[in-house]
Amino acid sequence: MKKKVLALSFGAFLLLSFSTKFLQKQIYDTKLVQTKTLQLKVVGQNDPNVKEPYAILKMSRKSDRVKVRYFAAKSYDGTMVGSRYSSWSANKNVIAISSGTYMDLCDASIAKPMGLCIDDGNIVNNKIENTYGGIVVVYATGGMVASAIEKGDLNITNSKTHSKMTIDVRNQFQKQAFIDWAKEEKATVFQTHLFVYKDSLRLIENPNERMKNAPRRFLAVCKEEDGTVSHYIVNLPRASTLYQGVVKAKEYLKNIEDVTQIVFMINLDPGCQNFYNVHNSDGSKKLESNFNGDPNLTINQAANLLAYYYE
Amino acid sequence: MPNSTRNKIIVSLTALIIVVLFFFLSKANNNNYLPEQRNTESNCTYNLYAKLTGLNNQNIVAQFPYNDYLEHSNFNNIECLKKDLTDLDSVTKDAMTSQQILATTLTDSLQKRVANVYKIYQPDSLIYLMQWAERFQYYAEIDTKNKILFKVVYDYWMNFISDKLTLFSKETPSIKYAFKFKFLVAKCSERKYNIGLKVTSTEKVIDNLVRSKWGHLFDASWNQASLLQKILLSLLIVTFLYGIYCIILKHFFK
Numbered sequence: 001m002k003k004k005v006l007a008l009s010f011g012a013f014l015l016l017s018f019s020t021k022f023l024q025k026q027i028y029d030t031k032l033v034q035t036k037t038l039q040l041k042v043v044g045q046n047d048p049n050v051k052e053p054y055a056i057l058k059m060s061r062k063s064d065r066v067k068v069r070y071f072a073a074k075s076y077d078g079t080m081v082g083s084r085y086s087s088w089s090a091n092k093n094v095i096a097i098s099s100g101t102y103m104d105l106c107d108a109s110i111a112k113p114m115g116l117c118i119d120d121g122n123i124v125n126n127k128i129e130n131t132y133g134g135i136v137v138v139y140a141t142g143g144m145v146a147s148a149i150e151k152g153d154l155n156i157t158n159s160k161t162h163s164k165m166t167i168d169v170r171n172q173f174q175k176q177a178f179i180d181w182a183k184e185e186k187a188t189v190f191q192t193h194l195f196v197y198k199d200s201l202r203l204i205e206n207p208n209e210r211m212k213n214a215p216r217r218f219l220a221v222c223k224e225e226d227g228t229v230s231h232y233i234v235n236l237p238r239a240s241t242l243y244q245g246v247v248k249a250k251e252y253l254k255n256i257e258d259v260t261q262i263v264f265m266i267n268l269d270p271g272c273q274n275f276y277n278v279h280n281s282d283g284s285k286k287l288e289s290n291f292n293g294d295p296n297l298t299i300n301q302a303a304n305l306l307a308y309y310y311e
Numbered sequence: 312m313p314n315s316t317r318n319k320i321i322v323s324l325t326a327l328i329i330v331v332l333f334f335f336l337s338k339a340n341n342n343n344y345l346p347e348q349r350n351t352e353s354n355c356t357y358n359l360y361a362k363l364t365g366l367n368n369q370n371i372v373a374q375f376p377y378n379d380y381l382e383h384s385n386f387n388n389i390e391c392l393k394k395d396l397t398d399l400d401s402v403t404k405d406a407m408t409s410q411q412i413l414a415t416t417l418t419d420s421l422q423k424r425v426a427n428v429y430k431i432y433q434p435d436s437l438i439y440l441m442q443w444a445e446r447f448q449y450y451a452e453i454d455t456k457n458k459i460l461f462k463v464v465y466d467y468w469m470n471f472i473s474d475k476l477t478l479f480s481k482e483t484p485s486i487k488y489a490f491k492f493k494f495l496v497a498k499c500s501e502r503k504y505n506i507g508l509k510v511t512s513t514e515k516v517i518d519n520l521v522r523s524k525w526g527h528l529f530d531a532s533w534n535q536a537s538l539l540q541k542i543l544l545s546l547l548i549v550t551f552l553y554g555i556y557c558i559i560l561k562h563f564f565k
Contacts, residue, residue: 102507104506104507104508106518106519106522106524107522108525112500112505113505114505114507118395123326123503124503125503125504125505126466126469126470126502126503126504127469127470127474127499127503127504127505127506128470129507170464172414172418172466173411173414173463175466176459176462176463271410272519272527272531273526294526294530295525295526296524296530
């Protein structure tokens with residue numbers, strides 16, 4: 001009798017294990033999306049035992065399964081970014097969401113983005129911020145490109161005619177053509193600091209920078225050895241100064257991830273709207289603090305959101 | 312210290328504080344006068360066609376009379392601008408080139424001429440400039456043929472004004488609270504030219520206090536504090552708690 005009960009229990013256990021395994025939802029392919037947390041030596045510190053966390057989210061754009069969407073501001077009818085994201089994400093496999101570029105104020109209900117900004121083809125801000133150096137285009141199809149403003153070499157494609165254009169947004173006529181293109185393509189455009197462009201560091205250390213132990217977050221688009229493109233979100237919860245944060249992220253990508261080229265690396269603002277969530281492959285939210293922003297913030301307080309999703 | 316002397320000191324200090332307060336209040340810029348919009352002259356007497364004699368589509372960009380045009384033409388009036396574009400077309404044989412020449416005149420060349428006016432913060436001049444630039448947005452809506460020219464001129468000057476406001480607020484942070492400055496910032500914002508005004512640490516703290524963002528306030532302060540500041544704060548908290556402990560001990564457990 002005892003044996004029978006044991007055998008039955010064991011059988012039920014096996015069945016349950018397999019059935020839950022089969023029932024488990026996989027929102028993304030773990031070969032294309034990977035997360036890891038590393039404890040690495042602090043750059044510039046002589047003591048090798050002093051380490052700091054690096055939270056890495058790597059997303060391969062191989063076969064175009066990983067896509068990006070940016071919610072730049074509340075919509076024209078006043079719908080907040082949080083609500084826009086919630087309705088959009090209802091049927092999406094969201095990998096991660098993060099606050100994006102700089103806003104003029106911390107209060108999401110009245111905050112406006114800084115620098116040229118077009119949301120889904122709608123102009124949000126016409127003013128170009130030359131000091132940011134970077135301009136980023138998020139295509140309605142889920143792709144992303146960036147360019148250094150002073151290079152004047154932003155390449156855009158007309159989806160209907162497949163014709164290509166190179167735009168210099170500093171030229172007033174080309175800027176108007178670019179805005180018209182973005183309206184037609186329903187593209188999203190935003191500006192932020194472009195720290196690395198084609199492997200070149202574009203930031204000079206400010207000896208007067210006082211900020212210590214501030215969190216830093218960067219989005220890097222890199223070419224891998226096999227020719228594929230990967231997007232990395234490097235979250236440094238204790239990165240010290242901005243310059244040191246950029247150097248740490250760049251060195252990590254080049255030396256540890258061994259990427260062939262950092263096509264561009266931009267800043268994701270973890271200031272007063274420090275929003276960051278990463279999801280596990282089963283769709284649950286990663287609870288590890290290194291993969292989260294300010295725990296006091298709710299989605300409704302997000303002033304803008306960069307969302308990565310899997311299709 | 313005798314009571315009368317103490318009272319005198321207290322009264323004097325209070326009076327001093329009130330005087331200082333009134334001094335700063337009197338310095339507040341509450342001037343709410345706004346310059347009125349200027350009327351547009353309707354005469355288009357400037358003969359651009361005559362000035363273009365001898366020019367062709369090869370040399371017109373280099374030899375266009377940019378300064379003379381800005382000196383004598385009526386470039387505030389859309390009808391005059393349209394007439395000038397027709398004159399330009401007769402030489403360039405290309406509408407886009409004509410628009411580009413006029414755009415350069417009304418942006419880069421005009422900016423060089425008026426640069427000195429905008430070196431220092433003169434809100435009335437900026438308001439007049441904005442009133443002039445705003446017309447071009449309406450011109451773009453009614454004249455679709457030359458839309459791109461009017462959009463370019465409008466965008467150029469709105470960017471110029473918003474850049475200047477950012478610069479002036481960095482040079483003199485107190486102007487952020489002046490009526491005309493706030494008016495200009497609001498107008499830029501209405502036109503979707505957002506100006507990010509530099510906020511000092513104190514202003515950030517006040518803003519977070521007003522909005523009860525205690526979590527962020529603590530996180531930001533703690534992250535930015537040095538080890539010494541953290542030790543000093545801890546000592547203060549310990550001292551404060553010890554004080555409370557002593558008070559409770561003295562009054563309730565005699």
